[in-house]
Amino acid sequence: MDKINKKKATAMEESYRAILKNSSLLLVEDDKRVGESFAKVLRLYLKEVFLAHDGEEGFRLYKEKNPDILITDVRMPKLNGIELIKKIRRENSKIPIIITSAYSDQDYLLEAIKLSLIEYIIKPMKEEDLKRVLKESAKQLSNSSNLFFIQEGLFYDYKNKIFIRNGKKVTLTKKEIELVELLLLNRGNLVTKEKIENTLYSYEEAPPSALKNIIFKLRKKLPNDIIKTYGKLGYFIEKE
Template identity: 35%
Template sequence: MEAWQESLKNLTLLYVEDEEGIRRPMVDTLSYYLKEVYEAEDGEAGLECYYTHRPDIIFTDLKMPHRDGLWMVREIRKHDKHTPIAMITAHSDKEYLLSAVELKMEKYLIKPIALEELLHVLRLCIEDIEEERGIVLECGSVRFDLKNRLFIKEERETPLTQKESDFLALLLRKKGQLIPYEEIESQVWRGEFMSTDALRTLVKNLRKKLGIPCIKNHSLAGYSFEG
């Protein structure tokens, strides 16, 4: 198994498709490569699933009854510009496809989906995720190398754990915004149960490593990065 396929084992995916005869076999196939695959039958159910599980990757059909894929992605892109989203379509309608591109859905799969094409798009999604996580984020005189999980201050490097790095990435990308506990559990614990004590310990250790008062607790609500 190639390195990028190993990376997939730690990621989750949301698959949105109204035809059960297509959705179920595809979910079974994707489940072989990913940590977990969530499924939904239309855009409305897909959006609810997105908010509940915060998947790393989204595959969605474009044209579906009730709420279609474009509607769902428009809602997601209002506050999430980074999650890789691939469109699945049997259509060649140029306006439809142009709308998808404007929503940063440059990746697409044409029905019927061949395994080779499926893996190709998954690899592109992995590359997007790794590039996004590899960005060095700066805050004042300190830097956070999220790819290598390092906190850098005055050229001194302090290693971070995976959860510490994921938590910081979440806070920094929404700097100044309140991140609720539910989102922290989804994005940092990734489907595992997050106890209050575990989160407090994570924050305590991070504050000690950083040495700057930047992580703010909002009682009974969540955390934010102020700095």
């Protein structure tokens, strides 16, 4: 039982890392040197990091880039962090938000509590703090994520129609997508060749060897054991 729980925990950790590697983050920090240094660290964990140096620029970048996560300072020129978050929360109630501040100002803390934050962290942010808040952000994103665990190091992203293999994107053709999603819909069960061909070629006759060619190309892109063959009857993807 412990081994099963450990395997599930490892799979979840991988899932969170994969989510972060395919997510963007907006960092709003008025100290340019600190901001650039912090952004460099964040890029180790995330796909994209956008950097703003005041609240107004932060809101403009939020509208322009639509980031998945927000980290913001509190005391900033033009628009402070609390007001920035309030503006964003009027449009987006789900985006994970972290405040970093050099001040444990009671008024700011009381205001921040109302804004559904991941955390309010006093600077400087330690490495363990960063890992914790990013993990919590990934958890929150996973609730609305379309990332589907296949096996260790491999996920299918239903939203973007790609596989993520060891943190790297694997693009698919239209027919490959249709086949993968059909097999995942019936995961653990045999899907006959006839059913697959009827799904992939509903308005035309399936060309000779077309299905074999799709399977062959998919197996080159993915671990070879993902799509199983059941004699001459059809194919399936095993359950976890």
